[in-house]
Amino acid sequence: MPSSDTAPKIVTACVLIIGNEILSGRTQDANLAFLAQGLNEAGIRLREARVIPDDHDVIVSTVNEVRHGFDYVFTTGGIGPTHDDITAQCMADAFGVALIVHPEARRLLESHYPPGHLNEARLRMAMVPEGAALLPNPISRAPGFQIGNVYVLPGVPSIMQGIFEQLKYRLIGGDKVLSRSVSCQLAEGTLAEDLGELQERYPDVEIGSYPYFRRGDFGVTLVLRGTDRERLAAATDELKELVRNLGGDPQEGLSEG
């Protein structure tokens, strides 16, 4: 079923990682690669990611910029009970609505804590912008929420992942990007000219070249990505032939999709 002459349906996303701890280098982000892969499985292309500080004005202006520029926005971080958890308030301000206690989120928290333990700080975790829908949290008691095309998730990776795995099936994606990869021990500079020529003949297949250096071993992994399985296969076959013609031994990686 050749479809290379029909434009693929492209659905885009931007991820906002909210947190001073990532920008200070104290914490290595563990959410971006997970979201990138999960979105790809849902047929959504992650086109940009930003790491921004716990700063009200920066969060509000960034959200208002990217929610108009991408089909979906996913944020991580800043929805706990402490003073530095300001994401919900920022989302309310970005959308120009009030911050309210969501009745269902309140019930979830009430059922979780012993009587008397649902203090004002913990109740902050039930506060969402007016009109937001809760995102079920299978791991802990504090839900994420969705407002417009923005999905607000916690920063703790295990909890973020639990919420995302449940909401993923509700996302409406476009044509899924398929990928193949071929590695060889040729130098990039040896491959570059023929590779550029191959890329020109396959404008619908994105070819990336990634050199690697590990344990005295070096080489390059070439990644081909596109929405049309047949075109992708044809480009991959030509690439392998190209590598062989240059004296290399093309090794195809595990199928990635």
Added chain:
Amino acid sequence: MPSSDTAPKIVTACVLIIGNEILSGRTQDANLAFLAQGLNEAGIRLREARVIPDDHDVIVSTVNEVRHGFDYVFTTGGIGPTHDDITAQCMADAFGVALIVHPEARRLLESHYPPGHLNEARLRMAMVPEGAALLPNPISRAPGFQIGNVYVLPGVPSIMQGIFEQLKYRLIGGDKVLSRSVSCQLAEGTLAEDLGELQERYPDVEIGSYPYFRRGDFGVTLVLRGTDRERLAAATDELKELVRNLGGDPQEGLSEG
């Protein structure tokens, strides 16, 4: 030497991670945390990071936005010999100058390759925007470069780190952010009210609260950051007392600066 009444000198940076492989989830970024820590050591605050695709127009417009909004910009990725290495051309276009072969970069490449091996693709690694200064590369032969306040580095972590370690000493920073951290096994919701009150009394010390969950163990790490060592020490002492008063056992982390 109390200096809490004088405004700290703040120098800011933005990091641009250029690469489809990060946005596809194929590669986990390994450069951001390194740069964040290195910049902090140089007295420079990383205020934002963006991951953007290998897309000419996106790179040009993003560079032109952030180079005016931050004191320093550091980019990683896209300066190799293959067709998808478009960062140098994008920087030339962002600054409105020509892309030229830098004579010194050419000499470096000529001395590295056997006669006849410096082909057109490899010569791409000697191309920089007119007016750019080379950044010495102690690991491989392709230099990074600096144009205006933008420092262009490769994406391969070991090479990026080698170049950054050399240029770090030439960066002009401001007051360095010092940090202390205190962990305890109290729940965030138990701490939140007192913590917020402490933050209000120390507006010059940024207090972040990071819950952790590992091997059945849970608790929270509280990170205090500021430029005045005495104020930081006073806030840390008060924080430990606060934790003790709530029945917790405050454990101070290793000094981070």
